[in-house]
Amino acid sequence: MKKALLYSILILAAILCLLPFVWMISASLMANGHANVYPPRFLPDKVTFIQYKHLFSRLNVFRYFLNSVVVSVGVTIVSLFINSMAGYAFAKYRFAGEKSLFKLLLSFMIVPAQVTMLPLFLMLKYMGLINTYLAIIIPGMASVFGIFLIRQYLLAIPDSLIEAAKIDGANDFKIYFSLVLPLAKPILITLAIFTFMATWNDFLWPLIIMTNDSMYTLPVALANLMGEHNQDTELMMASSVVTIIPVVLVFLSLQKYYIKGIMLGGVKG
């Protein structure tokens, strides 16, 4: 009895979580105007890919897709190196001011990103970087959260491993590349997913910094499309599907790392 109740609540919640997506996919496969009916249709009368065709042939969605891939992959790769180096230094080196420096960095996490937006915009403008991929990659290079996550993970690795390598005559960089990075692989994957998804889903910054249509990322293009194609429900649903699919795929294939990362960041924080 108790079990049945428990399951029915869990299943109901699962339906509530998934139903909007089901409707989204279904509406994206309908012809123009077919989603704007009462009572709502949950399945298309006839499946059509016309909305997707329209998106890719006339609305240049492939270009936005490419922009999103470039900035997301770019930020992920660059920040992984920079954050892992800093995280490693904080975890395994003792130096003057180490603790207070780390605390100072942690305290930055509370400053909302919006504070830096205006000057950062002007700065990048004077550097001639508006409407370039670098305008997104550069401010994303280092993240306090990333440094923190890697430090936490590396703290658990015994110092003796590193000492042993040192006795074998390896220098600091060799140790970092051939010992620390492989050891940190799980957390690096976690951080990579976090960064990739955050950049892919980010909206406000690309909205500000990409003023040229050909540089829009998918979320910006989507919001823009919404302005012009407010009337075309089916088309908007198709573009939402296109935007969501890559992150969902990344998540599904690497979900264990992702969920572990949240737990690590959450419990030890």
Next chain:
Amino acid sequence: MDKRSKISAAYLFLSPALLAIFIFFLIPVLAALVMSFTDFDIYSLGNLSYARFIGLQNYIEIFKDPLFWQSLKNTFYFVVVGGPLSIAVSLGAALFLSSRLVRFKGIFRLVYFMPVVTTLVAVSILWRFIYNPQFGILNYFLGFIGVHPIDWLGNPLWAMPAIILMAVWKNFGYNMIIFIAGLQNIPEDLYEAANLEGASEWNKFKSITLPMLAPTTLFVSIITMIGYFQLFAEPYVMTQGGPLNSTLSIVLYMYREGFMWWNMGYSAALAFILFIIILIISLIQLKMQRETNL
């Protein structure tokens, strides 16, 4: 010798991150502070002599600005109602999923987590249609239980609750995972001891689970609150701040002033006020935690 090389290596490893944080975070924060004391605007963008130092005037104007108070009220509404609601749903889901009676936990967890990973802008567009008063599926289902069609996003009373509902749906999975981890860390023998004493489920929850989860809950409330104060994409996409500015958030107002009307001085002051509010509330939460725990 060895020690010195070790230290210089540490600085080498640190320098790219520190440099990036210094140039692209610290300098902009300070510049924003300076900017908030000027009337930097579109005229100044071309000719810097059109920008004046005006001291605290932006801040004074903001405190007299009804739109600021409106946006502050809306943002607090979102944080105060949406925050606890989403934490409660997260905790509930975590408790259910930690029950020993449940199998297929992985699948449920995955499904509940799905909204978290999806793009907020796409989800906002999706929910805009779900909330459509004529054709939306929400009103359709509510119709079965006798609720008359509600103009969710067009009615100033319902627009913010609609955004909250969507935010809870989208976010609860994230905190749920953290709660599950927190629950796993509670030693099993505490419950066993309580079972021996014949404690009820509710009593066990109240006197074991909740206190043991306190650090997790604090962490979750701080990150949730910081995130919720930065409400932007949902109203930007779904309501543009309307109807009647009932969903105008601080960040949306800041964006409008800064990047639509180029009142960058005013906008920077708004950003700082947001920062100060977040700072104060985080400190209060930390202090409360210390007082109850130590």
Next chain:
Amino acid sequence: MQIDFWAFGAEAEHVKKLTTEFEKLNPGIRVKVQAIPWTAAHEKLITAYASETTPDIVQLGNTWIPEFVALNSLEDLDTWINNSKSIKEKNFFPGIWKTNLIDGKVYGIPWYVDTRVLFYRSDILKKAGYNSPPKTWEQLYDVSKKIKKMYGNQQKYAIFVPTNEWAPFIIFGMQAGATLLKDNNSYGNFEDPQFETAFRFLVNFYKLKLAPVDMTLVSNLYQAFASGFFAMYITGPWNVTEFKDRLPASVQNSWMTAPLPAYDHNKYPGVSLAGGSSLVMFKASKHKQEAWKLIEFLSEKSSQVQFFKMSSDLPSLIDAWQDTVLTNNKYLKAFYEQLHNVVPMPKVPEWEHIVSGKVQQYAEYAARGIMSPEQALKLLDKDTDLILAKRRWILKREGK
């Protein structure tokens, strides 16, 4: 040598065909057309200005001209026009020409024009007893009440006046004779009796449920117009093409366009907005001679007609309207008539902020009955004065 020409959205694609022709006629001049999306046009131009990378010629929405004049970035065209054989003020619609005039100097040549007229369902108006569209405010009000009465308790409306569009409020204000701003455009003047009359007139439509207040009720404009959810809508030329494409065949014969009703009979048609895009030259251009040549070319009758055929953008040259492609389109007649009675809006850089930031907001407050019209207008003036504070300071500093 090459001249850089920025055009917006679809216009850029269309104008390329004309510039190729221009290149053939003028060997040695190359024209590079860059397409700027409409939604980003404003930011893009400001950014270009600030980073000193402005092109030679730009298509500029004519309400933006004051802003770029204030930034001192546009070339004064008076001497160019005086020396020109083809470009003469009298060849253009006077109201449109005036939008390019700032402090007595001309800064842009109208390229294509835009204004608002009344789109209406002739069948519904007929049923309500109107064989022709309303010509005065009184008739507009009367026909709306009759349509509403016809529908009884059905959730249908006479007219659609979206609360997120400022244009109707400004248009009706100007029709009633409001100046909108005062004292050298440095203070708001929305509380004056003329504007208040217009404001009250429109707010009344919401109050009596002749117009829907909730925007979300109209989730698809074309479906709503086709189903008779509303019978009248004040909008621009782009909707001629959209209505033709999107309305179902069943209503294609029962919609029409008409010039705007006037405050009273002897003023028909009532004034409307002088909109559209002008061609401007940037001061920083190093190829003004050639750029001007291109402007002259694009202002010829044949170029204008050809551009209309491609883009459906209405020609700024009065002569071009005599061409059969325009005279054969029955929906354009109202626009032609209306274009002789259009006026520019106040020419201040802050105008966009005032209308889309504030007029819209207070119109919505009044439409929903949250504020009385007086209260809304009082606050509107207060906010407008605040927005114009910097302008007052600059005027004073420059001794104007």
